[in-house]
Amino acid sequence: MKDQALKGHLDLLLLAVLADGPAHGYAVLAGLRDRSDGVFDLPEGTIYPALHRLEKAGLLTSTWSTESGRRRRTYSINAKGQRAMKDRRQGWEEFSDAVARVLEGNPWPATN
Amino acid sequence: MKDQALKGHLDLLLLAVLADGPAHGYAVLAGLRDRSDGVFDLPEGTIYPALHRLEKAGLLTSTWSTESGRRRRTYSINAKGQRAMKDRRQGWEEFSDAVARVLEGNPWPATN
DNA sequence: GTTGACACCTAGCTAAACAAAGTATAGGTT
DNA sequence: AACCTATACTTTGTTTAGCTAGGTGTCAAC
Numbered sequence A, B: 001m002k003d004q005a006l007k008g009h010l011d012l013l014l015l016a017v018l019a020d021g022p023a024h025g026y027a028v029l030a031g032l033r034d035r036s037d038g039v040f041d042l043p044e045g046t047i048y049p050a051l052h053r054l055e056k057a058g059l060l061t062s063t064w065s066t067e068s069g070r071r072r073r074t075y076s077i078n079a080k081g082q083r084a085m086k087d088r089r090q091g092w093e094e095f096s097d098a099v100a101r102v103l104e105g106n107p108w109p110a111t112n
Numbered sequence C: 001g002t003t004g005a006c007a008c009c010t011a012g013c014t015a016a017a018c019a020a021a022g023t024a025t026a027g028g029t030t
Numbered sequence D: 001a002a003c004c005t006a007t008a009c010t011t012t013g014t015t016t017a018g019c020t021a022g023g024t025g026t027c028a029a030c
Helices: A010-018 A025-035 A044-056 A079-104 B010-018 B025-035 B044-056 B079-104
Strands: A060-067 A070-077 B060-067 B070-077
Touching: A010 A025, A010 A044, A010 A070, A010 A079, A010 B079, A025 A044, A025 A070, A025 B079, A044 A060, A044 A070, A070 A079, A079 B010, A079 B025, A079 B079, B010 B025, B010 B044, B010 B070, B010 B079, B025 B044, B025 B070, B044 B060, B044 B070, B070 B079
Parallel strands: none
Antiparallel strands: A060 A070, B060 B070
16 A cells, blocks of 8 residues: 555555454454555554543543453543544535546536 | 545546546646536646656656746656556556445445 | 735644564464 | 464654644735
């Protein structure tokens, strides 16, 4: 994947993964990789701070647990997060549609 | 449009506009705005440095002219730029397809 | 004579993704 | 026992591209 391509779209991806059910960071990481067929194989240094940011913004809540000796922080999307996801999803649609229109080419003769 | 959403995708948009024919910076600005139905209404401080960057990268060439008293720098996409555009276009497809897959939701039961 | 569209420029800021390091457990291999 | 890999989480600091906010100048309209 191209450098910088993710900028501004990661939040939506994380929210979308967590919208299917609570998951801990490492599972989100794996879920994102699998769902995107390997395109979004993101480093931990990307995903953990992003989850912290989303929790701080009040879109996620987290709870600690221990599964077979390993500490896990499980994130759940809340109502505010659901709303934010819908907003960002709409934003994504608008964005990608606009890109598509630009890529489609010029609808009027290139006079000037 | 969301903050940061453009990061990493602007080059493709500029190359796509210029692929329809040479244009000066301000015309690229307007073209992008029109083609995207106002979604990409970008400030000059975004577009001019980006065009400079692309020229420096050898994807565009520019020539100065004067049209009714106003200096214009007209940019043309060259062969290298055409190739770069195809690459980035493919990158965009891959990226947006991957986002779409993630947004589609979980294809397997959310056990774990 | 001021406003607004046209047309260009750049220094400096910001924020988000990332690299790179660290901690720690469990399980398998040699 | 020593080693490695996968799991699981954390944080500091770097990068960079878009944007803010200013600047220069022309022309037409009011």
